[in-house]
Amino acid sequence: MTVTTYQVEGMTCGHCVSSVTEEVGKVAGVSGVEVDLASGAVTVTSQEPLDRTVIDAAVVEAGYELAGQVELLPQAGGSCCGSGGCH
Secondary structure, eight states: OOEEEEEEOOOOSSHHHHHHHHHHHSSSSSEEEEETTTTEEEEESSSSSOOHHHHHHHHHTTOEEEEEEEEEEOSSSSSSSSOOOOO
């Protein structure tokens, strides 16, 4: 499992969050999307690493701009820390 966090510019309300969540969630291979309005962070979970340009296109389709990739964390054992159990 791969978790990648992107920085999105231009989101200002709950509708913005919904739009980005919906469009990014349509990308093939995406199994989860979490959007933090306050920070502009969009965290995408997928089985395999995704091409950044595909995520960028989804964010643009939602009406916003992808500012960059924050981090890429390959997941081991199906958990956030690789131990098999999350805290």
